[in-house]
Amino acid sequence: MVKIGLERIDMQEGITVEALLDSGATGLVMSSEFARKQGFKLKKLERPMQVRNVNGSFNKKGPIENTVEVNIYYQGHRERTEIDMIGGQKWSVILGMPWLAHHNPEINWRTGEVKMTRCPEECGKQWRLVQGKLGWEKQKEEEAKEEAEKRKEEKEKKKKQKRGRTVEVRKIAEDWEI
Numbered sequence: 001m002v003k004i005g006l007e008r009i010d011m012q013e014g015i016t017v018e019a020l021l022d023s024g025a026t027g028l029v030m031s032s033e034f035a036r037k038q039g040f041k042l043k044k045l046e047r048p049m050q051v052r053n054v055n056g057s058f059n060k061k062g063p064i065e066n067t068v069e070v071n072i073y074y075q076g077h078r079e080r081t082e083i084d085m086i087g088g089q090k091w092s093v094i095l096g097m098p099w100l101a102h103h104n105p106e107i108n109w110r111t112g113e114v115k116m117t118r119c120p121e122e123c124g125k126q127w128r129l130v131q132g133k134l135g136w137e138k139q140k141e142e143e144a145k146e147e148a149e150k151r152k153e154e155k156e157k158k159k160k161q162k163r164g165r166t167v168e169v170r171k172i173a174e175d176w177e178i
Helices: 031-039 097-103 135-175
Strands: 001-009 013-021 030-031 043-050 064-074 077-086 094-095 106-108 113-117
Touching: 001 094, 030 031, 031 064, 031 077
Parallel strands: 013 094, 030 077
Antiparallel strands: 001 013, 001 064, 030 094, 043 064, 064 077, 106 113
C-alpha cells in the first residue's frame, strides 16, 4: 500500500488516501462507495464494462458504469487519469498493471518501499505534502517561486554567455587589430 494524493479535477481539491498496488489488476479502480463519499464527479460510460473477480466470477455489485477523472500525486509526480469505479471493493483505490507498467516503480518487496526512480518525464515533480496551507495551495505557490527562480537563473546565464561572447569579439578584434 502507498499513500497517494488524489485531486478532484472539477473542484481542484485534494485528499490523501492509501492505494493498493496490484499487478494482478488490469486497470485503475476506485471504490464507488469511496468516490461518492468523497464527492468525486462521476462520468457515465457509454457502455458498461463487465468485471471479473480474481476467481473468474462476475462482480456481484455489477459492471463498471462510471469513471472519475483525477490527478494522482505520488513521490514527486503528477498524472491526470480516469479511474474506473467499481462497487463492493475493500480498497478505496487500486493502482493496477497499467499504472505499474507505465511508471515502472522500484519496489522493495521486503520493506514495502516504493521508489519512482524510473518514472517517465511527463510525470513531472509536482506533489509534496506540506503543512500550514492546504497542500494544493502551498504546492502552487512553491511551483510559482521555483519557476521564477528558474527564469532568473536562465536570464543570468544568458547575460554571462552574452558577456563571454563580447569578450571573445573584443579579443578577436585585438588579435586582428581591428
